[in-house]
Amino acid sequence: MFFNSLLTNFAALEVGQHLYWQIGNIRLHGQVFLTSWILLGALLVFISLGTKKMGNDPKGLQNLLEFLWDYIRDLARTQIGEKVYRDWMPFIGTLFLFVFVSNWGGALIPWRLIKLPSGELGAPTADINTTIALALLVSLSYFYAGLSNKGWRYFEYYVHPTPIMLPFKILEDFTKPLSLSFRLFGNILADELVVGVLVFLVPLILPIPVMFLGLFTSAIQALIFATLAAYYIGEAVEEHH
């Protein structure tokens, strides 16, 4: 009896329910902000600790942060190109870190132990609002990157090899954010659901490999999101000859 109730408490899945915050006329998904603040707070604390005493000989956390920085720089440089990657490195890096921290935080921290009146805590990236927000930021960024780097010549990109490409390229501007947001959302939500259902059915051992798979997927999704964002920006600033 006790076991049964414990199981219900641990493994009840609440899909599509949210903790609503009402501010004036607007409604927010409170659980998304709560987890994102906790995770981003942890990230910022981690980074502040690592960058507090930086020397020419890296020690401790500085090594890790430098490795991360180098990783993000390589990512931005290979996708965006030598000329403007510096301007976009913080944005790409923030996307990577935000998605990565959200995914892993959602997968690693046992949020279910914290009871909410409605909905449950989880990865911020398992909420469609977050992923659409990120994807729209990417869209705005590559438009801005293209226009600021090439001016009106940016629109040559739409008719680049031939004008026949025009409708497809316009369509791409819609499919890019759509695919970006739904890929991330779907992957993270599916991972949470699979783990949730498995924990609900078999609470011992069996979910562990799936959890590891979830961690892998989470990391890969962060990399994919950041890489694609950088690729879109690179595509927009690329000079056609």
Place this chain on the structure above:
Amino acid sequence: MLAFNFFGATEGGLFDINATLPLMAIQVVALTYILNSLFFKPVGNVVEKREKFVSNNIIEAKNKLSEVKKLEADLMTQLQSARSEAQRIVGEAENESDKLYKEALELANNEANASKEKARLEIESQTSAARDQLSKQADDLSELIVNRLILEK
């Protein structure tokens, strides 16, 4: 327990898009600025400073190495010329000493010959003097013998 409520509900649902979206976007933009000043700029400064330091050191080391090679080649040629110079000097000295030796030998030979000649002359003169004396004594003796024979008669 398994409350799957995907699309239907007016309240909630998986695709419930509301003000969370723009606020999350603002939060991410703010995070970009915060991370830029807290993470990307300081770490980038440190890493790039070190990269510059390392590449400068490599260039400097390469310069020094080429300088060392040049100096080494210089030294080699100097060594070569010094060696040939030494050989020349040694040869000259050998010639000189050879010459001196020959001169000294000739001088000594001459001197020896001269003293030999002198000695021979002296021997000769002494021999003739002795012979003269001997013949004179022989004369005296014969005269004595003759006188004695004459007196006995």
